Amino acid sequence: MDFAPSARAADLIERVRTFIETEIDPVEEGYHREVAARRAGAGDPWQPLPLIEELRAKARAQGLWNLFLPAGHEGPYAEKYGTLGGAGLSNTDYAPIAELTGRSFLAPHIFNCNAPDTGNMEVLLKYGNQDQRDEWLDPLLDARIRSAFCMTEPGVASSDATNMELRAVVEGDEVVINGRKWWSTGVGHPDCKIFIVMGLTDPDADRHHRHTMVLVPRDTPGVRIERLLPTMGIHDEPHGHGEVSFTDVRVPVANIISGPGEAFSIAQGRLGPGRVHHCMRLIGLAEKALELACERGLSRIGFGKPLINLGGNRERVAEARIAIDSTRLLVLHAAWKLDTGGPLHALSEVSQIKVAAPNMAQQVIDFAMQIHGGGGLSDDFPLAAAWTNARALRLADGPDEVHRGMIARLELGKYGAKR
Amino acid sequence: MDFAPSARAADLIERVRTFIETEIDPVEEGYHREVAARRAGAGDPWQPLPLIEELRAKARAQGLWNLFLPAGHEGPYAEKYGTLGGAGLSNTDYAPIAELTGRSFLAPHIFNCNAPDTGNMEVLLKYGNQDQRDEWLDPLLDARIRSAFCMTEPGVASSDATNMELRAVVEGDEVVINGRKWWSTGVGHPDCKIFIVMGLTDPDADRHHRHTMVLVPRDTPGVRIERLLPTMGIHDEPHGHGEVSFTDVRVPVANIISGPGEAFSIAQGRLGPGRVHHCMRLIGLAEKALELACERGLSRIGFGKPLINLGGNRERVAEARIAIDSTRLLVLHAAWKLDTGGPLHALSEVSQIKVAAPNMAQQVIDFAMQIHGGGGLSDDFPLAAAWTNARALRLADGPDEVHRGMIARLELGKYGAKR
Amino acid sequence: MDFAPSARAADLIERVRTFIETEIDPVEEGYHREVAARRAGAGDPWQPLPLIEELRAKARAQGLWNLFLPAGHEGPYAEKYGTLGGAGLSNTDYAPIAELTGRSFLAPHIFNCNAPDTGNMEVLLKYGNQDQRDEWLDPLLDARIRSAFCMTEPGVASSDATNMELRAVVEGDEVVINGRKWWSTGVGHPDCKIFIVMGLTDPDADRHHRHTMVLVPRDTPGVRIERLLPTMGIHDEPHGHGEVSFTDVRVPVANIISGPGEAFSIAQGRLGPGRVHHCMRLIGLAEKALELACERGLSRIGFGKPLINLGGNRERVAEARIAIDSTRLLVLHAAWKLDTGGPLHALSEVSQIKVAAPNMAQQVIDFAMQIHGGGGLSDDFPLAAAWTNARALRLADGPDEVHRGMIARLELGKYGAKR
């Protein structure tokens, strides 16, 4: 049970830390101010700022690029587009990097390590064929394009993935797609060119073989971005979360990933490492929030004392430290289980972190917001967006309740319970 | 300890309920859709929709107008602009009306019972002189204008009201105002014409006599709305929350309310009934959220069952019911104490509800959001705005921690503790 | 919704308060010290101390006797044994008296208002026939004897009352009883002479008509107290909680209360007011604990300050005040609903308090224990026993989970859900 990063990872972690501190931290506040100004009328917040491209070029030049690339699946891509040294990192090795990038809104994008592109690239690596990789994975690793993952639907309880109703019917050498998705993250970005869409192909098959994953280029006729959804009022420009309708959309059967009816197992395989990434980023986000809370709490004075010394604030600092540290260890443990036993041996562990990390982060950020007063709710600090991020992750990739159900099922299974 | 409304109040409660059900509920969703469309580019969300004026006229015609008008202070205004029967309601009588209006974003405005105008009108009623009332109270009761309350500042911990640094210096027959306020609610509305501003007049006076309340017309030279602040990304158009700068703003000394150095005691007097209103509206909001949760939970199916029957959801329904009912009783009790003993005998009770109600509402709404999945975070349901409202009220009118401190001080005072 | 006690009740409340302060408080600590000494070998803790009889005589002489006697059912007993003025009190009137007695371990017994005797007397009043009342109710009201209620069984999940397996079979003019009960409170007391036993009579009847309530004198052949059970190590001498076996126990069919198969509805009817009593006593217990916490926290010094000023202790004082006050109002509200609408209109309210009050009390007492350090866990303070009392009431009379289930069922029933 060794969570220490390898020497190569340790070196990368330090380089990422330095890059964030020297290249991203100094410009991040200005970035958000500019986006806010655009929102207030000074421009189009959905057009990416040039700053992003500049920073990506710098990061790439330093080999801090595609670090998420999963070990064992990287093939020729690690050398072509990937990490220093040319091989993928284990989940345990990548986890501290994800934590660092989670401290910043921009960092994941700068290093080409942002959801949902990472998960989509992983799907193409693990389940795509060479043609699909050449057409879509290559430009994604090269950051020429971006992608979206279209799974959740407005009309059904999507926490049960077998509920999905969008149809993806095979007709001859085409797949015909009809239906509606929402919370498709990233569709607001002008570079978002390819969607991975989960659709119902065979309603009569068993529950876990009814759905198919299909690659749908954004410009296919019948695809329409209906609107961009706010999350607690926040749009996350220029990426956004969209509602997308598909009306008689036709793509070749060659666009099916892995095979008809394979969507469920692809979704499962996609989500293990992705959840580790999300959770480690939340650890970083919570650390950032705690830092802001301590700094604000020590510098602001109320009733003759630093705010941090009023009421139960110091106890909340202590509880935050305990919660962050124990959750980080839990996530590292899940990463290590994924690395050593594979996803099927880490089902409970991955569900555990998916419950623990967003709830922990939400709690720590709430404290930081409270100590910032009204500022904590505004966009002068990254706290409102951070809270919204953590809150959304109590639903995204499966709501808390579904994961608790999975953990309980596995626990009770030890005693012979069937379900 | 009788919390039952008087016969007259019972009649008003039923009329308000009917008005909301027949006039407001059917149009509210469309209202929000129109505002969302404007936000997305179809118009100016800061321009009030004509619907509001139409509904206000109807409500007024039915005598459902200015029902908040506090008994004992209503003077000639109850007859001129006020409630059926021409006299103010007690806090206990008004509380169930506030609960009903809290179920809707629009209702408080329709009945001319929205914060901060109610609190500002109360200040003018209780502490203003006849000239000030004629000039500002009369049009507020008539809904010709709106108002803002400028207290919180960006530069200091405003949870300690004695910290306020904006200067309000008496020079001859003028007050000269310099400084900056934020979270001034309502300043985004085109009808917002008058600000009540709390400023530091005499830094050498004792802590509670340093500040002065001054009436500052919005169009006074030197007053500038710097920006409108999002709360968790939400702007609450067309009212909004603003940051306002005051640069050499000069108003006559006749604009001082009550007298120099009286701001602190005015603020205290203003907040008792206002907190009851806020808290009762939160009760209504939580009831609404629980309704939505039950309806959604019973109608959506996941894993072969209605969502409400999965995991611990039914226990959460029960906990919500307990929390709402006990908090409502706590608020009614505080209202009854205000009515029977006055604000100085209800200090602990008012602080208790100020802690209990927003936290309770936040919890219940969070559950409702969770059961709505992604929809709960979007603006398709009133839940994200409701949560933000409850969250903001853990800070507005004094953060939780300050109120807990007050309650503890009063409790320990029973045992002789000085502070 | 008027929770104020009637004038007569207000007078009784003051008399009870005075009696506790002048007669019970001064001797209670000594009483517990004596029982502790007996436990440690200086005597038999299961023999009641004479002090109890002396205090009971005094209370009775002052008319502070059987105050629980339910209005509307008291018949001739109110005059013979009952309260000043000769009529029963409403639940709302009795509630503050129950709160006062809950502050003390002894008080409920002194006023002949302790569980389970009160509930048993209520059963006899409401469901017993005149012979049964003459034989058992009369001496209970006169405190010549005590009683037990034998419902919970060791072998089945007794949270579901229809599970009970002890057989109570009608054979000719006898009922033959075989089986085992536990947590039969009071069976350790030498005066405990009569048991009300719930047994399975007709397994083929519908779920709610299978069981019968039977009066079983303790000295009936075949009745055996197997052992006295500790609750978290505490035996509550001299009353205790016993495990009782029934082996071919035969009593006349005349000992059946109400009729065969009526046990379930009797149990339901018995528990409404009884739960109000329990919950109001817990309010009193929590108030007592908070008092002890404040006094200890102000007088003990650590790290140069009174303990109450360290860490989050003052916030915990505030939270305790909020929790106690809101729970008290909830209990008063349930009492008022019982008085005005009867038990069938107060099902949710009674379940709500049954969840809220023990959990609240446990929390407040835990805080008081913590601030007392090791003393809080010892028997030098009433806190360990108080906590155990509150903890046990999360199970007794139905566990939290069953009550939450009932509340949810009633809530969802508003939306048409069948179960």
Add this chain to the structure above:
Amino acid sequence: MDFAPSARAADLIERVRTFIETEIDPVEEGYHREVAARRAGAGDPWQPLPLIEELRAKARAQGLWNLFLPAGHEGPYAEKYGTLGGAGLSNTDYAPIAELTGRSFLAPHIFNCNAPDTGNMEVLLKYGNQDQRDEWLDPLLDARIRSAFCMTEPGVASSDATNMELRAVVEGDEVVINGRKWWSTGVGHPDCKIFIVMGLTDPDADRHHRHTMVLVPRDTPGVRIERLLPTMGIHDEPHGHGEVSFTDVRVPVANIISGPGEAFSIAQGRLGPGRVHHCMRLIGLAEKALELACERGLSRIGFGKPLINLGGNRERVAEARIAIDSTRLLVLHAAWKLDTGGPLHALSEVSQIKVAAPNMAQQVIDFAMQIHGGGGLSDDFPLAAAWTNARALRLADGPDEVHRGMIARLELGKYGAKR
């Protein structure tokens, strides 16, 4: 950050597991039944049962003896009395053994690894001189005697160790001790022969150099066990927790450990590994409770379903799994920090686990109690004792609040805060 046990430790862990399963588990319930019978009058519960000696002999014969012996300090003792292989284990290596022993009330004693003897032996190893070790450490390692640690006092807030008032005055070649201690664990056992007593020697020295640790044989004139204290009604016979008075107790100055004024730093050094032991035992205890909850919940039927499937029970299983696993990782991390950096580099980590583990265990055990109904509160299951153990550890070795204070101090120190 490698938490995996060494090969030697892995072997020991398996042997300990096997020993507990084959030798202790089968007899433990009978043991407790016998002690309960003695408590109820069938004998003296304070006399150890012979079973203990038999099991200790077996464990020792298998080399499962003194496994706690700290690496780096074990000197010749590891070979003479110690572990297989003759060298001490690191904290990380010992932690899983402590977890296993924590599942059982008996196991720590069987392996001579129980508090407070382990901590006392550690003090003698690290701070005692050779004479002290020969006289007291040797028989403790040999289990010929037992020991107590006398620190907490009834008269002062002992959470602040500098408060201790018992005097330990050096007069010539004697130390004269006067005062009173309580919660001295183990003094009820007939083999308890030596007390380590912390006394005030020089009130004028700086806060952390006023107190001295003195070895006081139990039979020294003037030492008196005043009484044995119940913890929530539980006496933990035959060890117990005592109140001890010291009246003109005189021992040679040679009985001072390390030197006058050194008590504070000894106490600090003693508590690091001891807290890891306590916390790992609590992990084991919580695992045991969760097992019992799952087994009971799956086998008992209520309302037609296994109890575990009712209400939120499955979510509680999941929350328990998350809490146990994350807390275990936190404790292992603290052990690893102690091993790699020493106690001064693990101050925050040790305080973190001291807060997290007892609170976690208390929560999990409470759930298990609840699902056991009345049985969970009785002594038929180990749950009531387990809960009491966890509850007591929220106070013993420093209350939660003090540890939270320490964590906050260290956290805020990162930002330059002095205190």
